[in-house]
Amino acid sequence: MAKRLSAQGALHLILEGREALDEDVEEEFSECEDHISEKSKSDSDFEEEDEIEHQLVPKQRRAKTWMSKNGEIEWSSCPRNEPPRMAANVIRMQQGPTRMAVSHVQDIKSSFDLFTPDSIQKIILDCTNLEGRRVFGERWKEMDRTHLHAYFGVFMLAGVSRSKGESTESLWDAETGREFFRATMSLENFYIISRIIRFDNQDDRPARQQRHKLAAIRTVWDKWVHRLPLFYNPGANVTIDKQLMPFRGRCPFRQSISSKPAKYGIKIWAACDATFSYAWNLQVYTGKPDGGAPEKNQGMRVVLDMTQGLSGHNITCDNFFFISYKLGQELLKRKLTMVGTIRINKLPPQLQTTKNRPSKFVYTAGTSLVSYVPKKGKNVVLMSEAQAQCKCRRPRDHK
Known part of the structure; x- marks a missing residue:
């Protein structure tokens, strides 16, 4: 995709597309519309017209249908009327910080303690002091909370001062460095803590x-991620995507992704609020099991895992997660809707070709799909679980 569409943009494109059906389909419905007169009519006239239309529509409304590649899904050129889904997209939580977060945060320190209790x-501290005694013996000076806060604070200040790529020595340098680094701790102490700090x-x-590759930080990571949903309620749109955290050290599940700026790092699945980018849920990808086959339906499993606890939201993700009709139906069972790009090899053959055809809109019960052709040879396919309503008739204006 030349440009990545936002959740609102993609959903708007699909919903607006329902009013722009292909010319062939519009011709098929034209007879259904033409018999409705433009002049005002009485209620009895409308009732008589309903009876006539009920007899005419089955013969005239011949929407085109296409079967999916596996022959299990039938797509139609006209959306099928169905009862409104009252449960989907009804959010019962108010977007923003939760009451717990508002009641506990007064300053930066209290905010840090909220996420890192x-x-x-x-x-x-216990694991770091244990490692310090093992390495330095009696020379090790016990590390307390003040030292731990100072160490974490140095990293946060390094990010605030935009020191990415700058050497550690330059941060403590008397001429080119920053004074608050030298005031917090010496460079030697920083190196010692970095060498000794442990999380297990x-x-x-x-x-x-042997049971989990993330054993070195598993306990701390799980406790920290478990607290993320407690302090913020995401809005109507939640985005699920991958994030490559730059890292070139030794790690059994380090990933190499040439398309990313960092090239090497640790891949993390993230479910974020689309408006304020709050990370509501995170999951580290530790690779395939040792000696085992790659995970099947990984994308579907990740999306279902990351949406645990959500209800009424709209989920947006790209085609890396193998967006499929099956995944959309699973999300609907959880009172969630979905919008995202889908790979063209999952479509009916009639929608895969882009030669001499405009954009097409097809539907199943409760699912809308648009094959958008912005230019020659380019086929962008979006699928949405937003409800599609057929507009074969003009709405009546009863006064």
Whole structure:
């Protein structure tokens, strides 16, 4: 896709497209519309017209149909009338910080403690001091919360000062560095803590690592991610996508993605609020199991995992997640709708070709699909679970 559409833009394109059916389909419905007179009519006239139309429509309304590649889904050129889905897209939470977050946050320090509570800080301090005694012995000076906060604060200030790519020595340099780094701790202490800091007990890690590759940070990570939904309610649109965190160190599940600026790093699935980019849920991708086959239907599994706890929202994701009709139906069972791009190899053959044809809109019960052809040889396909209503007749204006 030349440009990535936003959730609102993609949904708007699909819904507006229902009013722009292909010329062939419009001709098929023209006879259904022409017999309705433009002059005002009485209620009895409308009732008589309804009876006539009921007899005419079955013969005249011959919408085109196409079967999916697997022969399981029938797509129609006309949306099928169905009862409104009252459960979908009815959000029962108010977007923004939760009451818990508002009641506990007064300043930057309290905000940090909200996301990193005492239980997480205690695990880090206990494991770090254990590693420090193992490496330095009696020379190790016990690390407390003040040292831990100072260490984390240095990283946050480095991000605030836009020091990405700058060497650590230059940050502490008396001439080219920043004074607050030197005032917080010495460069030597920073190196020592970076060498010693741990998030688990290294002695029993090998046993845990056999069950999960993320064993080194698993406990702290799970506790931290579990707290993210407690402090913010996402809006109507939630985006699910991957994020490559730059990392070139030793890691059994480090990914290489040449299309990304960092090239190498750790891949993280993220479910974020589309308006304010709040990370509502995160999941680290640790690769395929050792000696095992790659995971099947990974995209569907990720989307279903990341949307746990959501209801009434619209989910947007790209075709990496193999957006499919089956996934859309699963989300509908959870009172969620979906909009996203779909790969053309999953479409009926009539929609895969772009030669000498305009954009096409096809439907199943409750699902809309647009094959958008912005230019020659370009086929962008969007699918939405937003309800499609057939507009074969002009609406009546009863006064």
